[in-house]
Amino acid sequence: MTEFLHVLTDHWSLFGEHFWNTVKLFLIAAVGSLVVGILIGSFRVSPIPALRWFGATYVNLVRNTPLTLVFAFLVFAAPKLGLNLEYFTAATVALTVYTGAFICEVVRSGVNTVPPGQAEAARALGLGFGQVLTQVVLPQALRAMVPPLMSVEIAMLKNTTVAAGFSVLEAGAIPSYMSEFGEPQFYVLLWIVIGFLILITPLVVLQRVLERKLAVAR
Numbered sequence: 001m002t003e004f005l006h007v008l009t010d011h012w013s014l015f016g017e018h019f020w021n022t023v024k025l026f027l028i029a030a031v032g033s034l035v036v037g038i039l040i041g042s043f044r045v046s047p048i049p050a051l052r053w054f055g056a057t058y059v060n061l062v063r064n065t066p067l068t069l070v071f072a073f074l075v076f077a078a079p080k081l082g083l084n085l086e087y088f089t090a091a092t093v094a095l096t097v098y099t100g101a102f103i104c105e106v107v108r109s110g111v112n113t114v115p116p117g118q119a120e121a122a123r124a125l126g127l128g129f130g131q132v133l134t135q136v137v138l139p140q141a142l143r144a145m146v147p148p149l150m151s152v153e154i155a156m157l158k159n160t161t162v163a164a165g166f167s168v169l170e171a172g173a174i175p176s177y178m179s180e181f182g183e184p185q186f187y188v189l190l191w192i193v194i195g196f197l198i199l200i201t202p203l204v205v206l207q208r209v210l211e212r213k214l215a216v217a218r
Contacts (some may be wrong), residue, residue: 007178007187014177019195022170025091026157026199033156034095037103044108055104062101067162070094075166091170092164106148110141123178143214150207154200167214171195 008015043055062070074083074090085093114137122132161172171192178188 029095033099036100040104042105087167091168102152110145113144114140
C-alpha cells in the first residue's frame with residue numbers, strides 16, 4: 001500500500017499536469033462537439049434536401065472512420081495541405097469533429113421522439129424552420145436526448161487518451177513518462193483509472209440531476 005501511494009505522492013505534479021490537460025481537452029471538445037452536433041443534427045431534419053444530404057454524408061463518413069485516423073489526418077496530413085495546428089489544437093479539433101457526428105445522431109433521434117403535430121402546429125402559427133426547431137421541438141426532445149448525450153460525452157472523455165499517441169501531454173501519456181522513473185506500471189494504471197472515475201462521476205451526477213428536472217417538467 002505504501003508503494004502504491006508513493007506512486008502518486010512522488011509524482012503529484014506530473015499526474016496533476018497531465019490530468020489538467022485532459023480536463024481542458026475534454027471541456028473544449030465537449031462545447032465544440034455540442035455545437036457541431038446540434039448544427040449537423042438540424043441539417044439532418046431540415047426540409048432542404050441538400051442540407052439533409054450534407055448531414056447524412058458527414059455522419060456516415062466520420063462515424064465510420066476510426067478516431068485514430070482522424071487524429072493522424074490532422075497531425076500528419078493537414079500540415080501537408082497548409083493547415084498547421086499545434087498538437088493540443090489538433091486533438092481538440094479531432095475530438096470535436098468525431099464526437100459531433102455521434103451527438104448529431106442523438107439530436108436527430110431526440111427530434112424524432114417529438115410528435116409531428118407539434119411542428120405542424122408551430123408552422124401553422126407562422127413560425128419558420130429555425131424557430132420551430134429551437135423553440136418547440138428541441139426543448140421537448142431534450143428529455144429523450146439527455147441519457148445518450150451524457151453517454152457520448154463520457155465516451156469522449158475516455159477517448160482523450162488517444163491524444164497521448166500524438167504528443168499531447170494528457171492522462172494517457174502518464175505511463176510512458178512513469179516508466180522512465182521505474183515505477184510499477186500496474187500502480188500507475190490503477191491511479192489513472194481512479195483519476196478517470198473521479199472525472200466521470202460529476203458527469204453521471206449531472207445526468208441524474210437533468211433527468212429528474214426534465215421529468216418534473218414533463
